[in-house]
Amino acid sequence: MAHRFATIAAHAGRLSSQAGEPVTPPISLSTTFLQTGPGEQREHAYSRVSNPSRDALERSLSTLEGGSSASVFSSGCAAMHAVLQLLSPGEQLVACGDIYGGTYRLVEQLVRPMGVDVAWVDMWDLAAVQAAIEDRSKMVWIETPTNPLLRVFDIEAIADLARARGAWTVVDSTFATPMLQRPLQMGADLVVHSMSKYLNGHSDVVAGVVISQRAELADRLRFIQRAGGAVPSPFDCYLVARGVKTLPIRMTRHCENAQALAEWLRTQNGVAAVHYPGLEDHPQHGLAARQMSGFGGMLSFELEGGAQRSKTLLERVRLFSLAESLGGVESLIGQPALMSHASMPEHVREAQGIRGGLIRLSVGLEDIEDLREDLEQALLAP
Numbered sequence: 001m002a003h004r005f006a007t008i009a010a011h012a013g014r015l016s017s018q019a020g021e022p023v024t025p026p027i028s029l030s031t032t033f034l035q036t037g038p039g040e041q042r043e044h045a046y047s048r049v050s051n052p053s054r055d056a057l058e059r060s061l062s063t064l065e066g067g068s069s070a071s072v073f074s075s076g077c078a079a080m081h082a083v084l085q086l087l088s089p090g091e092q093l094v095a096c097g098d099i100y101g102g103t104y105r106l107v108e109q110l111v112r113p114m115g116v117d118v119a120w121v122d123m124w125d126l127a128a129v130q131a132a133i134e135d136r137s138k139m140v141w142i143e144t145p146t147n148p149l150l151r152v153f154d155i156e157a158i159a160d161l162a163r164a165r166g167a168w169t170v171v172d173s174t175f176a177t178p179m180l181q182r183p184l185q186m187g188a189d190l191v192v193h194s195m196s197k198y199l200n201g202h203s204d205v206v207a208g209v210v211i212s213q214r215a216e217l218a219d220r221l222r223f224i225q226r227a228g229g230a231v232p233s234p235f236d237c238y239l240v241a242r243g244v245k246t247l248p249i250r251m252t253r254h255c256e257n258a259q260a261l262a263e264w265l266r267t268q269n270g271v272a273a274v275h276y277p278g279l280e281d282h283p284q285h286g287l288a289a290r291q292m293s294g295f296g297g298m299l300s301f302e303l304e305g306g307a308q309r310s311k312t313l314l315e316r317v318r319l320f321s322l323a324e325s326l327g328g329v330e331s332l333i334g335q336p337a338l339m340s341h342a343s344m345p346e347h348v349r350e351a352q353g354i355r356g357g358l359i360r361l362s363v364g365l366e367d368i369e370d371l372r373e374d375l376e377q378a379l380l381a382p
């Protein structure tokens, strides 16, 4: 019987349904496994290649995302790097310009120097995407919703354009999670997540995953995983599987709190703009409503008075924690230009609209009144 999302999530990491087997799986810490003879092994031989705790997590993630295979890595960046290693010198990567700063750095400083050509494109403009995809384009990279401006790109339309020219489509779906968005069902070839964010959800694991429904890509990614060796520990796999069990209920609350905070923020004096796809005047609200089943827990906003005013607000908050990252149970606040996007050159940030005064919130699971009161007292400060 095919189960639904919350049911699959609640059983994440389960190793077996046999009577007598533990309901909560043990963490399989052994690096190595007894063999039946030299060169003859059962399921596992060495934990860089495969491990019971890792396999169980990969199975759950693949099912949740609607894929046929998942490979987990020791960070979201390691997962993205594995995907980018599918490219060869002379091929082209077409990627959205509004993107996580670490992805920009990875592409510009590790992938381009390997001889891969890169075209950064404004992906809300489908004509620009079509014009950018050439015969040598092998991969189209979409991050949606984007970090930090919460833009939303049309996965189905872009995947159609890529397929028509023989290119793969990759979606970084970290902000949405498989709970809110299923890129493989919209024509994407690969989905990547930083599991350090919502999938684990408790700000205590750094890890990443790539999910595929194409056997040849899955095989190549498995090879990169075992040959490159950037794998998460069994303990980290256990923690992520534990986090995934509550993903549906956490995401529901993240979405509710973020929506309420976005609507409240836009009524406040001194707030110049609020970026959240759940707001009706967000430029891609209609697309987000079609493509996602919720608008997520991330939002960003700008204050009149720019960077200095924002710095004051960040110093005044008491409940929001001033910290990198996102997607945990606790609310975080940050200034992307100085934090998550510091590795992006200033002129690139400015061209994307990531101004010095932009503030990003990862809205957690606290009581909404407490979050609002905290921002209110920080906004009122002279």
Ligand SMILES: Cc1ncc(COP(=O)(O)O)c(C=O)c1O
Residues within 6 Å of the ligand: 075, 076, 077, 078, 100, 102, 103, 143, 147, 172, 174, 175, 193, 194, 195, 196, 206, 207, 208, 325, 340
């Ligand atoms: C959208 C997005 N993708 C990928 C990453 C990289 O993930 P990690 O920090 O796990 O390497 C991040 C990190 O913030 C992110 O926000």
